[in-house]
Amino acid sequence: MFARLPSLSSLRTFEAAARLLSFKSAAHELNVSPTAVSHQIRALEDRLQLCLFERRTRSVELTPEGERLAAAAHKAMHELNETVNELTRQANQLTVGTTASFAALWLVPKLHLFQQQYPGVELNIQAEDQLRDVEQDRRVDMVIRYGCCPQANAEASLLGQEALGLFATPAYWQQLSVHSNPSVLVTSWKNPRLPRPNVQAWLQTIEQMPSAAQIRSFDDENQVIQAALAGQGIALVSRLLVALPLHNGWLTAEPWKGVDNLRGLDYYTLIPERSASRSTVRQFASWLDATLKSGLYPRHETQN
Amino acid sequence: MFARLPSLSSLRTFEAAARLLSFKSAAHELNVSPTAVSHQIRALEDRLQLCLFERRTRSVELTPEGERLAAAAHKAMHELNETVNELTRQANQLTVGTTASFAALWLVPKLHLFQQQYPGVELNIQAEDQLRDVEQDRRVDMVIRYGCCPQANAEASLLGQEALGLFATPAYWQQLSVHSNPSVLVTSWKNPRLPRPNVQAWLQTIEQMPSAAQIRSFDDENQVIQAALAGQGIALVSRLLVALPLHNGWLTAEPWKGVDNLRGLDYYTLIPERSASRSTVRQFASWLDATLKSGLYPRHETQN
DNA sequence: TCCTATAGGTGAGTTTGATTCATCTATAGG
DNA sequence: CCTATAGATGAATCAAACTCACCTATAGGA
Numbered sequence: 001m002f003a004r005l006p007s008l009s010s011l012r013t014f015e016a017a018a019r020l021l022s023f024k025s026a027a028h029e030l031n032v033s034p035t036a037v038s039h040q041i042r043a044l045e046d047r048l049q050l051c052l053f054e055r056r057t058r059s060v061e062l063t064p065e066g067e068r069l070a071a072a073a074h075k076a077m078h079e080l081n082e083t084v085n086e087l088t089r090q091a092n093q094l095t096v097g098t099t100a101s102f103a104a105l106w107l108v109p110k111l112h113l114f115q116q117q118y119p120g121v122e123l124n125i126q127a128e129d130q131l132r133d134v135e136q137d138r139r140v141d142m143v144i145r146y147g148c149c150p151q152a153n154a155e156a157s158l159l160g161q162e163a164l165g166l167f168a169t170p171a172y173w174q175q176l177s178v179h180s181n182p183s184v185l186v187t188s189w190k191n192p193r194l195p196r197p198n199v200q201a202w203l204q205t206i207e208q209m210p211s212a213a214q215i216r217s218f219d220d221e222n223q224v225i226q227a228a229l230a231g232q233g234i235a236l237v238s239r240l241l242v243a244l245p246l247h248n249g250w251l252t253a254e255p256w257k258g259v260d261n262l263r264g265l266d267y268y269t270l271i272p273e274r275s276a277s278r279s280t281v282r283q284f285a286s287w288l289d290a291t292l293k294s295g296l297y298p299r300h301e302t303q304n
Numbered sequence: 305m306f307a308r309l310p311s312l313s314s315l316r317t318f319e320a321a322a323r324l325l326s327f328k329s330a331a332h333e334l335n336v337s338p339t340a341v342s343h344q345i346r347a348l349e350d351r352l353q354l355c356l357f358e359r360r361t362r363s364v365e366l367t368p369e370g371e372r373l374a375a376a377a378h379k380a381m382h383e384l385n386e387t388v389n390e391l392t393r394q395a396n397q398l399t400v401g402t403t404a405s406f407a408a409l410w411l412v413p414k415l416h417l418f419q420q421q422y423p424g425v426e427l428n429i430q431a432e433d434q435l436r437d438v439e440q441d442r443r444v445d446m447v448i449r450y451g452c453c454p455q456a457n458a459e460a461s462l463l464g465q466e467a468l469g470l471f472a473t474p475a476y477w478q479q480l481s482v483h484s485n486p487s488v489l490v491t492s493w494k495n496p497r498l499p500r501p502n503v504q505a506w507l508q509t510i511e512q513m514p515s516a517a518q519i520r521s522f523d524d525e526n527q528v529i530q531a532a533l534a535g536q537g538i539a540l541v542s543r544l545l546v547a548l549p550l551h552n553g554w555l556t557a558e559p560w561k562g563v564d565n566l567r568g569l570d571y572y573t574l575i576p577e578r579s580a581s582r583s584t585v586r587q588f589a590s591w592l593d594a595t596l597k598s599g600l601y602p603r604h605e606t607q608n
Numbered sequence: 609t610c611c612t613a614t615a616g617g618t619g620a621g622t623t624t625g626a627t628t629c630a631t632c633t634a635t636a637g638g
Numbered sequence: 639c640c641t642a643t644a645g646a647t648g649a650a651t652c653a654a655a656c657t658c659a660c661c662t663a664t665a666g667g668a
Contacts, residue, residue, distance in 0.1 A: 001320070001333065002385050004392075008312035009655085011384065016305070023616065029305065036656050038617060043655095048388065050395050051581040057664045058615045063581035065391050072387035076380035080315065081306050083376035084352065087369055088308075091354050277355040277367035313626085327645065340627050342646060347626095361635045362644045 006047045011073050013040040014052065018062055018070030094280045095124040097140035101221040102267075103127035105241040107144070114287050121280050134270045141275045142285065147194050149268035157271065157285065159292050162264030164197070166254040167225075167242050168234040173255050180210040183233030185224045188217040197264055199236065208256040225251075238264065240292070267292065310351045315377050317344040318356065322366055322374035398584045399428040401444035405525040406571075407431035409545040411448070418591050425584050438574045445579045446589065451498050453572035461575065461589065463596050466568030468501070470558040471529075471546050472538040477559050484514040487537030489528045492521040501568055503540065512560040529555075542568065544596070571596065 016026035017037055027034040045052050052066035062070060098107060103125050111123060126132075126140055134143045135155075149158040166184070176182055184203065189196045203209055216233065218224045221241050228235035229250055235242070239261070245251040269288065275281045320330035321341055331338040349356050356370035366374060402411060407429050415427060430436075430444055438447045439459075453462040470488075480486055488507060493500045507513055520537065522528045525545050532539035533554055539546070543565070549555040573592065579585045 001323070002316070002381050003333075005316075005381065005385050005388060007654095008316055012306070012309075012312055019305070024614090029307075032655090033657055034616070035618090035658080039655075042617085048392060048395070049583060050391060051583060054581055055616070057662095060616080064578045065395065065581070069387060069391060072384055076384050077306050077309065080376055080380050081309050083373060084309060087354060087373060088352060091352075091369065274368045277358055278369070279353065279355060328643090336626090337628055338645070339629080339647085343626075346646085359645070361633095364645080 006044055010040045010044040010047070011069075012077065013037055014044055015070065015073040015077055017041060017053070017060070018066060019074060021060060021062070023060065091278065091280060092120050093122045093124070094142075094278075094284055095126055095140050096284065097126040097128065097132050097134065097137075097143035099144075099146060099220075100127045101241060102144060102146065104222055105225070106243065109244055110291060113291065114284065117287065118280070118283055121283070123284070135272045138274075141278065141281055142269055142271045144267065144269055144288070146267055147191065147265050149266040153270075155270050155272060155276075157269045157289075159267040159269060159289055161266055162238045162240070163261040164236055164264045165239050165242075165261050166234050166236055166259070167246070167251040168228055168254075169231050169250065170252050172228075172231050172234065173252065176210065181212040181214065182210055183214050183216050185216050185218060185227050185233045185235045187221050187224055187237065188219060190219075194265060197262055199262070202262045206254075206256070206259050208254070208259070236262065240267075310348055314344045314348040314351070315373075316381065317341055318348055319374060319377040319381055321345060321357070321364070322370060323378065325364060325366070327364065395582065395584060396424050397426045397428070398446075398582075398588055399430055399444050400588065401430040401432065401436050401438065401441075401447035403448075403450060403524075404431045405545060406448060406450065408526055409529070410547065413548055414595060417595065418588065421591065422584070422587055425587070427588070439576045442578075445582065445585055446573055446575045448571065448573055448592070450571055451495065451569050453570040457574075459574050459576060459580075461573045461593075463571040463573060463593055465570055466542045466544070467565040468540055468568045469543050469546075469565050470538050470540055470563070471550070471555040472532055472558075473535050473554065474556050476532075476535050476538065477556065480514065485516040485518065486514055487518050487520050488513075489520050489522060489531050489537045489539045491525050491528055491541065492523060494523075498569060501566055503566070506566045510558075510560070510563050512558070512563070540566070544571075 013026065013030060013036075016029050017023055020026050020029065023037040023041070024034045027037045030037070041053065048069075050065050050069075051063050052069060053060045054063055096107075104127065107125060111125075114123065115121070131145075132140055132143060134140055144159070146162070150156045172182075184199075186199055199215065203213065203215075213234075216227075218227060221237050224235045224237050225242060225245065227233060228237075229245060234254070235251070242251055246253070269285055271281060271285060317330065317334060317340075320333050321327055324330050324333065327341040327345070328338045331341045334341070345357065352373075354369050354373075355367050356373060357364045358367055400411075408431065411429060415429075418427065419425070435449075436444060436447060438444055448463070450466070454460045476486075488503075490503055503519065507517065507519075517538075520531075522531060525541050528539045528541050529546060529549065531537060532541075533549060538558070539555070546555055550557070573589055575585060575589060
C-alpha cells in the first residue's frame with residue numbers, strides 16, 4: 001500500500017536536517033555522525049529522484065520540493081509523537097474505583113507497596129459507594145467490588161470471600177467479664193439485593209458471647225471501627241479492614257478459642273474489555289490478588 | 305525533538321499489520337517473513353511498554369491502544385505518501401515556454417530525442433509568442449527566449465547566437481540566373497526594443513546577390529519558410545529552423561561561396577529559482593544546450 | 609594574499625540490528 | 639484424533655546504516 005514511500009528512517013533524518021538547516025546539528029540531535037546524515041539524505045534524494053537541499057558552502061538550504069517534503073514529514077512526525085506521548089502517558093495512569101471503606105481502610109494504606117513495586121504508575125483511587133457501570137463509565141479503568149461475584153462474566157475475577165471477625169479494644173474485652181451486656185457493632189447493608197449473612201445465628205454459635213449482647217448497625221465499616229476504637233463495643237468487620245488497628249494494638253480479636261470467622265460476601269474485580277490488555281491494569285490486578293491473600297478466604301476455597 | 309518516537313520502520317510494520325489484521329498478510333505486503341513482523345511488533349510493544357495486539361489463535365486483534373496508534377500511524381503514512389507521490393509526479397513533469405516558431409520548427413521535431421534519453425519525463429510545450437514572466441508565472445518551469453541574453457542574471461543562460469542564412473528551393477536558385485529580381489523573405493521584428501540586424505547592409509556584402517533583390521517581411525519564421533517552400537523567394541532565417549526542409553532537400557542554402565552567416569540575436573534559457581534545483585529542468589537544459597550546438601554560434605564564441 | 613577553521617562529500621570498512629530459519633505452541637476444523 | 643494454520647521464539651545470518659579517514663570548498667582572520 002505504501003510501497004512507494006522511501007525508508008522512513010531517511011525521512012526522519014531529513015526532517016531533522018530540514019528543521020535545523022544543518023546536517024551537523026541534525027546529526028547531533030539524532031546521535032549519529034554528520035556523515036550518516038549526509039548519506040541518508042543523499043539516499044533519499046536518489047530514491048525520490050529529487051533534489052531536496054541546495055548545498056551551499058558551510059550551509060544548506062531547502063529547495064521548493066524539500067520545503068514541501070519537510071513540511072509533510074514534520075507534520076507526520078509531530079502527530080505520531082503526540083499520539084505516542086499521549087498513549088504512554090495514559091498507559092502509566094490507572095484509576096481504580098472502589099468503596100470508601102475498602103479504599104480508606106485497606107487500599108490506601110497498602111498503596112505504597114504497589115508504588116514501590118511499580119514506580120512509574122500514577123494511581124488514582126475513586127472512592128464512591130455508588131456503583132459504577134465500569135463498562136460505560138470511562139473515568140475508571142477497573143473497579144474493586146464487594147458483593148456476589150458474577151460467575152459467567154469474563155470481566156469479573158474473584159479475589160476471595162470476606163472473613164468477618166470480632167474486634168474490640170483490649171480494655172473492652174476485659175470489661176466484658178464485669179458488666180456483660182456488650183454491643184456488637186455491624187455495618188448496615190445498603191444494597192437490598194445482596195444476601196445478608198445471618199449475624200444473629202452466627203453469634204449464637206459462640207458460647208463465650210454473652211447472651212445479652214445487642215446488635216448496633218452503622219452506615220459503613222469505617223464508622224463501626226471508629227466506634228469500636230472509642231470503646232463502644234465489639235466490631236464485626238472484615239479482617240482486612242482492621243489490619244492497621246490490629247497491628248498497632250488498638251484493637252484485638254476476640255480472646256476466645258474455637259471461634260470461626262463469619263463468612264461474608266466476595267471481593268472481586270471488574271475489568272472492562274477496554275482495559276484488559278493494559279499492562280498497568282494487569283499489574284495492579286495481580287498485585288491486588290497476591291496482597292489480599294492474607295485476610296480473605298482465598299479463591300479456591302470459595303469455589304464450592 | 306522526536307527522541308521518544310519509536311523506530312519508524314516498526315511503526316510502518318505495525319501500520320500494515322493493524323490494517324490487515326494479520327501478521328502474515330502484512331509480511332507479504334512488506335516483502336518480509338511473518339517472523340520479521342512478529343519481531344518488529346514485539347519490539348514496538350516493548351519500546352512503548354504497551355500491548356498493541358491481542359493474540360488470538362490464528363488471528364490478532366487490536367487493543368484500544370493499538371487502535372489509536374494504528375489510526376495515527378495510518379494517517380501519518382497516508383499523508384506522507386500523498387506528498388511524496390505528488391512531488392515525484394510533479395518532478396517528472398516539465399513545462400517549457402517558448403516561441404511558436406522555435407517550438408514548431410525545432411523543438412517539437414527534436415523532442416523524441418529527449419524523450420528517448422529521459423523516458424520518464426512528461427514534457428509540455430507552451431508555445432506563445434507573448435513574453436511570460438517566468439519568475440511569476442508558475443505555469444511554466446522554464447522558458448527558451450530569443451533576444452538579448454541578460455548578462456547579470458543568474459537565471460539566464462545563453463544557448464548561442466542565431467546564425468541566419470539564405471535558403472530557397474533548388475528550383476528557385478536556378479531561376480535566379482534567368483530573371484534576376486529575387487525576393488528576400490525576412491521575419492518582422494515584433495519587439496521594438498530588440499536591436500535589429502542590418503539586413504540591407506549584410507545583403508550588400510554578398511556580391512552574388514542580384515542588386516534588384518527586394519525584401520519582404522513576414523510575421524514569423526514559419527511563414528517565411530512556408531513562402532520559401534512555395535518558391536516565393538529566398539528565406540533569411542536561422543539555420544536551426546530550416547533543419548528539416550534542408551534535410552529533406554526541399555530547401556538548400558545559397559549556392560555561392562564566401563557567404564558568411566548573418567549573426568542574429570541570442571537564444572537563451574530563463575530558469576526561475578524555484579525550478580533551478582529540479583533534475584528534469586537541469587536535464588532538459590543541458591540536453592537543449594548540447595543539442596543546439598550544431599546550428600548556432602556556440603556559447604564561448606559569443607562571449608566577446 | 610595566505611592560512612586556518614568549518615561544513616559538507618566520498619568511499620571503504622565495520623558494526624549493529626533486522627531478517628530468516630528451524631522449531632515450537634495452540635487450536636480450529638475435518 | 640489428526641492435520642493444517644497463525645503466530646512465537648531464539649540462534650544464526652545478512653544487509654543496511656554508521657563510522658573513519660581523507661577530500662573539497664570557502665569564509666574570515668592574520
